[in-house]
Amino acid sequence: MKKPNPVSTVLSVAAGKFTRFVLRKTGRGGTAIPGIVSMKVCKSILAAVSDGMKIIVVTGTNGKTTSCNMIEHALTEAGCDCLRDKAGANMLHGIASDLVCNASWNGKPRHPYAVIECDEAALKLVAPQINPAAIVVTNLFSDQVDRYGGVQNTLKEIRTGVEKSPKSTLILNAEDPLSASLSLNVPNKVIWYGMEESVGVRGDVDLSDAGVCPVCGSEYTYDYHIYAQLGGFCCPKCGYKRQKPYVSVTSIDRIASDGSTVQMKVGGKERTVRIALPAVYNVYNAAGTIAAARAVGIPVQKAIDSLGTVHSAFGRLETFDLDGTRLQMILVKNPAGCNQAFSYLTSLEEDFTAVLCLNNRTGDGHDISWINDTDYEKLCADPHLKKIYVAGECAKELSERLTKAGAGDDLQEILTDYKVLVARLKEEKRTVFALPNYTSMMELRSALNAETGNKEFWE
Ligand SMILES: [Zn+2]
CATH class of the missing domain: 3.40.1190.10 (Mur-like, catalytic domain)
Structure with missing residues (x-):
């Protein structure tokens, strides 16, 4: 040009x-x-x-x-x-x-x-x-x-x-x-x-x-x-x-x-x-x-x-420290990425809590039917998975999908207030993997940042 x-x-x-x-x-x-x-x-x-x-x-x-x-x-x-x-x-x-x-x-x-x-x-x-x-x-x-x-x-x-x-x-x-x-x-x-x-x-x-x-x-x-x-x-x-x-x-x-x-x-x-x-x-x-x-x-x-010295990018296996509770965030937006994240989680030999957040705004794509093609069964079958919190505007749909994948009411809980969610995670003292899609990641991040005092990324 x-x-x-x-x-x-x-x-x-x-x-x-x-x-x-x-x-x-x-x-x-x-x-x-x-x-x-x-x-x-x-x-x-x-x-x-x-x-x-x-x-x-x-x-x-x-x-x-x-x-x-x-x-x-x-x-x-x-x-x-x-x-x-x-x-x-x-x-x-x-x-x-x-x-x-x-x-x-x-x-x-x-x-x-x-x-x-x-x-x-x-x-x-x-x-x-x-x-x-x-x-x-x-x-x-x-x-x-x-x-x-x-x-x-x-x-x-x-x-x-x-x-x-x-x-x-x-x-x-x-x-x-x-x-x-x-x-x-x-x-x-x-x-x-x-x-x-x-x-x-x-x-x-x-x-x-x-x-x-x-x-x-x-x-x-x-x-x-x-x-x-x-x-x-x-x-x-x-x-x-x-x-x-x-x-x-x-x-x-x-x-x-x-x-x-x-x-x-x-x-x-x-x-x-x-x-x-x-x-x-x-x-x-x-x-x-x-x-x-x-x-x-x-x-x-x-x-x-x-x-050997590279650090994770914004939302991609980024790690937060919540008073000793380690939270790793993995942005997911489609079946392939989500299944890869599950493969990673289930390959680790340690107990963990999963936080799954799903919105359907413009930044995410309005169609959330991809969750039907995603292997939640693999996640739910992992004996190291101790708890799933479901959040975001489509928490209900996602929770139904998890029920189908074998997550009973004792394993999963809908918790859409991110502030309350973060407080709960702190108490649990178990490694947390959060898998939000894009706009829900922004919401979860601000709750995490409010807790840990990190600044927003453009500051
Ligand atoms: Zn050919």
Whole structure:
């Protein structure tokens, strides 16, 4: 995209910065508004404020925020000056807010690197303006069905964004047939990451999202499965299949609540990798991080070292201390993510309380029917699960689902007042796992923050 002229650049940046200043003075964290104002003044301001930056864009349905966090940490640890002050959401105007407010007054970027989380549908608007060095696609699972009309549509949205960014290196999950198909018929360089059959992960297989071979329309066969539609897929008719990854996990030696140790082959070389975040899906995020870091020239070993010291992102296995009661928060928004969270919980050998919160506001997707496709049976069957608190505006629906999954009245309790809930959790002195969806997470967080004295995230 053509860069705007210097006068409209300066005016647009000033308008954005001033708007953010006023918003903060009035105590609002409002995040997309400076971008809206900036782009009103100059439509192509993103092209100016990102000019010359090396930007990694992260999109996909699950794991965007954690991946961004890991990649940002890898770049920072490697000594790259990476834009960190981000309050914007992951849509066009939120991203514009962040880039504009972090540019100098004449619209020059202040940081040579940035890692940007981008909504799947916003990629086609954002990418052509900021020319990403790399686009990471984490995976594609059914998500917020009423927002985009299914996972195939989401795939189309991302594809449009990729087609508008022919120079960006694609970082793709080799085992996801959906994201893998983005490499077809585009000139982009691709770096694949993935897991081999030898890791022996056997999660819940669900091929409803897998689709059919994009070349000939046949159904896939699989050599092995990881979870959901991820695995060693192959088209029996035309031979289209999983590509051999550049970053490849060959075994998982240890997986616990404080992280995992895995073996990887990176560019054919064996490496031991310690990841300071738990759960199998973070092993994928870690492999993607190494691939992304490689795409912008970070030495592989530097990226690997950074994974041992990474902290969790907002709402993603974030840990709160309630006077000695440990609460870990896992944002869940679809069956695949929720099942992964259950796999993590049930893999730990310790008693716990679960807090499940469900709202159905715009930020969550109004359709909550995904809870019917989620494996609550697995959670309820865990002997270490001692109590479930059900909260949020759809607590009743969720509670009925849990009853169906085998949670009796002695195990579950509806408690919709978050303040009361937090007080109760403190008394129990048992590890708590809270699994809220987006807007209920915001409510639970403010109750937790009120208790622990943490500040809201934009302060
Ligand atoms: Zn085929």
